[in-house]
Amino acid sequence: MIIRLKQDTNMIRILFLLTIFISVLISLLELFTYSGFMKKHLFFNINIFLFFGFVLVILLSLKLNEIISLKLGKILFVSAISALTAMIVLTSLELIKYPNFIFSVTHIEIKNFSQLIAYLLSASFIVVVSKKLFKVFKNNVFFSTVFVFLLAVYIFKNCTFVSASINRLLPPALAKPTATYSDKMYYLWSDPYRYLETVKQLTSNNEVVFLPTGTSAQAITGNIGLIRYFLYPRSLSLYDPERSKNGFLVVSPGNELGDGDYTLWPNHWVDSDYYYLINTKDRKVKRIDKDFDPIDLSGHFWALVKI
Amino acid sequence: MIESLIIVIFSTILFTPTLFQLLREINQLFILAVSFLLGIAFWTYFLFLANLAGLSFTLVNVLIIYFSILILSYLLSRLIKVEVTKKDKLSFTTISKFIATNRIALAVLLVLIFSSLVINFYWPVKDWDSLVLYDFRAKLFATHGGMNEAIKQGYFISYPLMTSLSHTLIYLINPASSPMLLYFAFYLALLIIFYSILREFKVGEKISLIATLALAGYGIIFEQSAMSYSNLPYTAYFFSGYIFALLWYKNERILYLITSALFIGLSGWIRFAEPFWIVIVLVVYLMILFKKKYRYMPLYILLIYAIRYPWSAFVKNISGITLSVGQNLSESIPLFSRQASFQGMISIFKYLYTNIFTEYAVLLFIFAFLFYYTFFYLKKRVDKTFIFDAAVISGIIIMIILGTFLFSLYQTSWADIGDSARRMSMVLVPILIFSSARLFNIINTKI
Numbered sequence: 001m002i003i004r005l006k007q008d009t010n011m012i013r014i015l016f017l018l019t020i021f022i023s024v025l026i027s028l029l030e031l032f033t034y035s036g037f038m039k040k041h042l043f044f045n046i047n048i049f050l051f052f053g054f055v056l057v058i059l060l061s062l063k064l065n066e067i068i069s070l071k072l073g074k075i076l077f078v079s080a081i082s083a084l085t086a087m088i089v090l091t092s093l094e095l096i097k098y099p100n101f102i103f104s105v106t107h108i109e110i111k112n113f114s115q116l117i118a119y120l121l122s123a124s125f126i127v128v129v130s131k132k133l134f135k136v137f138k139n140n141v142f143f144s145t146v147f148v149f150l151l152a153v154y155i156f157k158n159c160t161f162v163s164a165s166i167n168r169l170l171p172p173a174l175a176k177p178t179a180t181y182s183d184k185m186y187y188l189w190s191d192p193y194r195y196l197e198t199v200k201q202l203t204s205n206n207e208v209v210f211l212p213t214g215t216s217a218q219a220i221t222g223n224i225g226l227i228r229y230f231l232y233p234r235s236l237s238l239y240d241p242e243r244s245k246n247g248f249l250v251v252s253p254g255n256e257l258g259d260g261d262y263t264l265w266p267n268h269w270v271d272s273d274y275y276y277l278i279n280t281k282d283r284k285v286k287r288i289d290k291d292f293d294p295i296d297l298s299g300h301f302w303a304l305v306k307i
Numbered sequence: 308m309i310e311s312l313i314i315v316i317f318s319t320i321l322f323t324p325t326l327f328q329l330l331r332e333i334n335q336l337f338i339l340a341v342s343f344l345l346g347i348a349f350w351t352y353f354l355f356l357a358n359l360a361g362l363s364f365t366l367v368n369v370l371i372i373y374f375s376i377l378i379l380s381y382l383l384s385r386l387i388k389v390e391v392t393k394k395d396k397l398s399f400t401t402i403s404k405f406i407a408t409n410r411i412a413l414a415v416l417l418v419l420i421f422s423s424l425v426i427n428f429y430w431p432v433k434d435w436d437s438l439v440l441y442d443f444r445a446k447l448f449a450t451h452g453g454m455n456e457a458i459k460q461g462y463f464i465s466y467p468l469m470t471s472l473s474h475t476l477i478y479l480i481n482p483a484s485s486p487m488l489l490y491f492a493f494y495l496a497l498l499i500i501f502y503s504i505l506r507e508f509k510v511g512e513k514i515s516l517i518a519t520l521a522l523a524g525y526g527i528i529f530e531q532s533a534m535s536y537s538n539l540p541y542t543a544y545f546f547s548g549y550i551f552a553l554l555w556y557k558n559e560r561i562l563y564l565i566t567s568a569l570f571i572g573l574s575g576w577i578r579f580a581e582p583f584w585i586v587i588v589l590v591v592y593l594m595i596l597f598k599k600k601y602r603y604m605p606l607y608i609l610l611i612y613a614i615r616y617p618w619s620a621f622v623k624n625i626s627g628i629t630l631s632v633g634q635n636l637s638e639s640i641p642l643f644s645r646q647a648s649f650q651g652m653i654s655i656f657k658y659l660y661t662n663i664f665t666e667y668a669v670l671l672f673i674f675a676f677l678f679y680y681t682f683f684y685l686k687k688r689v690d691k692t693f694i695f696d697a698a699v700i701s702g703i704i705i706m707i708i709l710g711t712f713l714f715s716l717y718q719t720s721w722a723d724i725g726d727s728a729r730r731m732s733m734v735l736v737p738i739l740i741f742s743s744a745r746l747f748n749i750i751n752t753k754i
Binding site for chain 1: 411419422425426428429430431433435438439440442443446447460462483521524525526527529530533669670672673676677680684750751
C-alpha cells in the first residue's frame, strides 16, 4: 500500500518528530550506557539507524511548511549547542575531580556526546535547508535528497570529529587554566612523562640512559626519537645486557616479547650499584642500594637502575 | 605566547606594504593572510640559506635577515608599477556585509576559530612527530646556533625546515615560549584566503561563508590547527599556489602566476617528498596552453625549482640521498614490475580504502555529484576553471595511489602509517570545497 503524504499535515509533523525523537533517544542510550550498547543488545550499529533516520528526516522535511521547519531547526540547533556546552562542562568537572578511569562522576559516557551533537546539528541543518535545496534542484526529489543526505553525512562525520577534538583539548584549559607545562604534558602523556621528568632530575647531562628494547614498553619509553626530546642532552641507547655499562637503565611497564601479561620490563635480575623507585603519581623517589630484582618491586612499575 | 604573536606580526609586516601595492584589487584581510604566509616562509628560508653561508642562528642575525628582506620587499614594490584600474579597491566590505545576514554560520565559524585559539594558547608542543622531529630540531637550532647538532641526532632530512625554523625564531626570543600560536595563524590565514578567493570568483556571500565554515569545521583541518605538524601549513601554501594560478588564468596578471610559483615552491620548503606540486605544474601548463602564453612555461617551473633546489642540494650534500622525483621514479618502476603481486595490490587498495577513501569519500561524492549535476544534467556551459579543479583533484588522487604503491616497495612498515597518509591527503580538502562551492553557486544562480 502506498501512502501519499500531503503537504504539512499533523501526520507529517508527528512522523518527523518521532524520527528525531527516536534517533536522539538512541544516541542518549549510548550516552547513559556505553559505546556499542546498541550493537550488543539490538544487533545493529547506531550509525545504521542514524543513516535511515537521516533519509526519513530529509523526505519528511520536504513536506513541512517553512515556518515550522525554521522553528524546528532552531530548536535542534539550540539543543546541539546545549549538548556541546554540557559535554565541555561535564568534562571540565571530571578534570577538577580526581579521575577514576572506570566511570565518570555523573555516570555519563561523556565521549558519546559527540555523536548526539553531530546528529542534532545535522538534523537541524536538514530541516532548515532541505526545502530550499529542493527548489535549487528544480523540485527534483532524487537530486535534492541525495545532496542533502551527503551534506548531512558531511556535517555528522566532521561534527563528531571536531566536537571530540574540542572535548579533548578545551576542557583542561577551562578546568585548569593555570596549569604548568609539566601538568599539561602529564595530562597528555601520563606516567611516562612524569617518569622522564624525574629521570632528568636524577641524572646529569652527560649520563647515558639505556632504554627498553624488544618489548611492549618500547612504544614510548623505548623510542629513542621521542625520549630524546625529554632527556636531551643525555646519550640514549637501547639496552644490551652484554654491552650496556656505566649508565642508567630505564625500568617501565611492559613485558618481554612473548611474555603475554603486561607487567614490568626488564623482568629479570640486573647487576647494579643501586636503583631508584619512582612513584609517578606523587613524584616520590626512593633509593635502594642493592641489585635490581623485579620481584622486589611489587606494585611499582617505574624505576631507574644504575648499572 | 607573546613571542609567537611577535613573530606572526613581524612575518606579516614583511610583505604587507609590497602586497598592498601589488594586489590591491583583493581585500585587506586576504593581503594580510598572504603576507603572513610569504613572510614566515621567506624569513625562515633565508635564515637557512644564511646559515649555509656561515651565519649562525642568533637573534641579531635573525633581525639582520628580517630587515634585509623588508628592504628588498620595499624596493620591489617601488620597482614594479601597477596600473590602478576602476576595479581596484581597498576595503573590508566583503567581511562587514555578512555579519547581518548570516549570523548563525558566522557564530559557528567564530566558535571554531576561538576554540582553536584557546587550545593553541593553552597547550604547548605536544604531538608525537613534533616532539620527535619538528620542535626538537627547533630547540637544537636555538641552543647551538646551527644545524650540525640536529644533523648528528639523526632523522633530520625527512622534512625541510620551515616549521622548525619558525619555532626557532620564537625560541631565540624566549626558549620557554610555545610556538603553537603559529598554527592558529596558518589556520586563520587559510580560512581568510579561502573566503576571499570564493568572493573573488563571484560566489555569493552566504555560500562563501558556509563553504568557509565547512573548511574550518572539517575534522582533520580543525585537528591540525591545534597540532604543530607540517600538514596544515603545507595545505595552506599548496592551496594558495593553486588559487593564484587560477587568478592568473582569470586576469592574466603575471604577478599572480609568479605568486603561484612562489607558493608552490615554498610548499616544498615545508614538505618535500609529496609530488603534488607536479600536478599543479601540469595544470598551470594547461592554463598557459589555453592562453597561448608559452613564454611563461620556463618562468613558472624555474621559480619553483629555484626555491626547491637548495634543500635537495643540502640533503644530497649531507646524506648523499637524491630527492629528485624523476630519479626516484625511474628506480621504482623496475622494482615495482619485479615485486608487484595481486595479493600486494589487494592489501594496498584495502589500505587506501581504510585511510583515505573513508576520510574523504563524502567530500569527493559531493564534488562529483555537483560536477555531474551542473555539466551533465543541467548541461551548463563548462567553465575551464572547473576542468582545472577536476584535473588537480584527479591528479592528486592518482599521485596518492601511485605513491602508496611505490612506498609499499621501499618501506616494510608502510601499512602502519595510515594516519600519515590520511594527513598527507588533506591537501584535497580546500580544493574540493572550493570547487564544490563554486559549482553550487552556479546551480543556485537563477539564469
